[in-house]
Amino acid sequence: MGARTSRPAPIATGAVNLLFAAPALLLFGMFVLLPLATSLYYAFTSWNGFTQPEWIGLSNFRRAAADPVHLRAYLHVTIYILGTLVLEVGFGLLMAVLLNSQRRGFGLMRGFFFSPMVLSMTAAGLLWTFVLDYRSGLINSVLRGFGLDDWAQPWLSQPGTALGAIVLVSGWRFAGFYMIIFFAALRRIPRSVYEAATLDGAGPVRQFFTITLPMLRRQTLTCVLLAVTGGFAGFDLFFAMTNGGPFNATEVPATWIIKQGFDNNQLGYATALTVILAVVVMVVSLIYLRMSERVDAVRY
Numbered sequence: 311m312g313a314r315t316s317r318p319a320p321i322a323t324g325a326v327n328l329l330f331a332a333p334a335l336l337l338f339g340m341f342v343l344l345p346l347a348t349s350l351y352y353a354f355t356s357w358n359g360f361t362q363p364e365w366i367g368l369s370n371f372r373r374a375a376a377d378p379v380h381l382r383a384y385l386h387v388t389i390y391i392l393g394t395l396v397l398e399v400g401f402g403l404l405m406a407v408l409l410n411s412q413r414r415g416f417g418l419m420r421g422f423f424f425s426p427m428v429l430s431m432t433a434a435g436l437l438w439t440f441v442l443d444y445r446s447g448l449i450n451s452v453l454r455g456f457g458l459d460d461w462a463q464p465w466l467s468q469p470g471t472a473l474g475a476i477v478l479v480s481g482w483r484f485a486g487f488y489m490i491i492f493f494a495a496l497r498r499i500p501r502s503v504y505e506a507a508t509l510d511g512a513g514p515v516r517q518f519f520t521i522t523l524p525m526l527r528r529q530t531l532t533c534v535l536l537a538v539t540g541g542f543a544g545f546d547l548f549f550a551m552t553n554g555g556p557f558n559a560t561e562v563p564a565t566w567i568i569k570q571g572f573d574n575n576q577l578g579y580a581t582a583l584t585v586i587l588a589v590v591v592m593v594v595s596l597i598y599l600r601m602s603e604r605v606d607a608v609r610y
Contacts, residue, residue: 353585357578359571370582379558380566380583384590387562390477391541397481399533402488407522409489410496420493424486431483435550438479442466469559472552476560480547488533495529496522531602538598542591563587 353370355363374380409420426434441448442465450462465475499522507517523530545564548554554561554569563583571580 349581350585352578353582355578357581358575359577360575363578366578370579371586373579374583374586379561380563382558383561383563383566386473386560387542387544389473390480390544390562391538393474393477394480394484394537394541395534397477398484399488399530399537401481402485402533403492403526403530405485406489406492406496407518410493420489424490426483427487429483431546432550434479434483435547438475438482439466439551442475466552467556469557472556472560476547476551479551480544484537488537491529491533492526495526499525535595535598535602539591539595542587542594 352363354365354367356366356369357363405423409416409423429437440446442450444450444462444464444467447465449465453459453461463471465471503521504517507521512520543564544562545568548560548562548565549568552560554565564587567580567583567587570576570583
């Protein structure tokens with residue numbers, strides 16, 4: 311009669327697994343759960359960062375709902391996100407399709423198009439601040455050189471053009487990033503599919519809408535989600551170029567939070583604004599993910 315093999319008790323196995331997971335759980339609790347709970351507490355207090363926090367209930371949230379600059383900040387960030395969807399995701403897709411070739415020189419062009427990603431957002435913002443300068447900036451100098459003095463504008467100093475200039479700079483920097491994502495996906499589409507479509511008489515435009523876009527649907531959904539969530543978190547480019555000005559025309563939630571917390575020493579109110587921003591981003595992300603799941607269900 312063979313020897314019977316003993317199996318470890320389920321309770322003992324669970325204890326061992328918990329023991330191995332304990333360091334990760336401890337770190338997660340210390341650096342995620344504890345700061346989150348602390349932030350939620352401070353959101354209901356009046357606190358300047360030095361004195362003892364004073365519990366004030368929902369006053370910070372009522373103030374945020376009546377703060378006109380805070381409310382306009384969400385309008386500005388919405389416009390910014392819509393602009394980046396066109397200039398970053400849309401233009402990145404277009405360039406990926408146009409440069410999807412092994413022809414000589416196309417690899418160099420892709421490298422040039424991706425090169426702005428090497429710069430940090432702060433460096434890109436400072437660089438374009440000089441380019442858009444009213445007196446000595448490159449754009450206005452070129453316009454004046456062609457005799458178009460009336461077209462020269464203080465691009466970052468007037469409310470009508472400041473936000474558009476920031477959207478343009480953001481598109482200049484990130485379009486190459488999305489181009490690389492789409493380009494990698496395009497390489498996975500078999501060339502035989504396009505050859506068969508060509509034999510059926512489909513031109514480049516029809517192939518783009520009937521083959522390329524449907525097969526890049528998942529990458530497009532991912533890029534849109536990255537652009538939307540990244541847009542809500544945008545701070546460094548706005549801070550470097552306009553710091554929310556002129557006259558709060560480029561104020562976004564992140565810049566307004568920093569001003570309230572560190573310029574005005576109202577950390578309790580700034581924490582409440584941060585909680586609101588986190589909830590907004592979470593709701594938008596959940597709605598977007600649910601919509602993408604429904605699109606997948608309809609598709610398949």
